Amino acid sequence: MIEIELPSPREGFIAQWAIGKDSWALFVAQGLPTINPEFVAERVPRLPIEPSVQWLHDLEQAIGSRDTGSRSQVTQFVFVGLVAAGPTISVLHAGDLRVALLSAGQVLGTRDHIVANRSTEERLRDEFASLTEAALPTMLTRWVGPECHEQPERTNWTVNGNYELIVSSSDIHQHRSEPVAWLSDTTSAGWLARFKQFADRPGTNSQT
Secondary structure (H helix, E strand, O other): OEEEEOOOOOOOOOEEEEEOOOOEEEEEEOOOOOOOHHHHHHOOOOOOOOOOOHHHHHHHHHHHHHHHOOOOEEEEOEEEEEEOOOEEEEEEEEEOEOOOOOOOOOOOOOOOHHHHOHHHHHHOOOOOOOHHHHOOOEOOOOOOOOOOOOOOOEEEEOOOOOOOEEEEEEHHHOOOOHHHHHHHHOOOOEEEEEEEEEEEEEEEEOOO
C-alpha cells in the first residue's frame, strides 16, 4: 500500500506525481525566487502513467542542456525527481530541496548542493574562497538555468519492507546535517511531499 500526502499548493513550488501498478514517481521544483511553469514544462518530460527509471534518464538529459542568457533574464529552479520501482529508489536532484529516506530504523538523505558542502580545494577552484562563512550555507552550486556549470546529482537507495520518504525545502531543514534535528519540524506546513509504502497490503494503492 502506498500513502501519498501533498500539502496545499505553495507559492514558488510545483509538484507532480504519478502512481503506476508497480512503481511511482514524483517531481518537485522550487523557483529562484519564483516559479515559471512554462520554463519548467519546457525542460521536464511528462510523468508517464507507468513510471520507470527511464523517465529519470530522460529528465537528466533534458535538465542537463545548457540555458543561455543571464540569471536576471531567465527563470531558474532547483528540483527533485524520484522514481520508486521495486526495492530501488532513484533520486535526481539539483539544489537544496532535500529528500530523506526512513527505512529499517535508519535515515538516509541527499546532500545539499551548497558551497558549505565543498572542500577547501573545490572552493578555491571555483572562486568561492572569498565568501564569508555566513554565506556558505545558502549559496547554491547547482540549479537549472543560466550560469550553472554542474549537472544534477544521481542517488540510488535499496529498501526492504516498509519505508517513508520526505521531501523538504531549505526553509525547514535549514541545511542542518543531522536528520533528527530537522525531521521533527516536517509538519504539514513544512514538508513538500511525504510518501509511505507498506508491505502488509500488497497490490493496493491509496492516496491521502
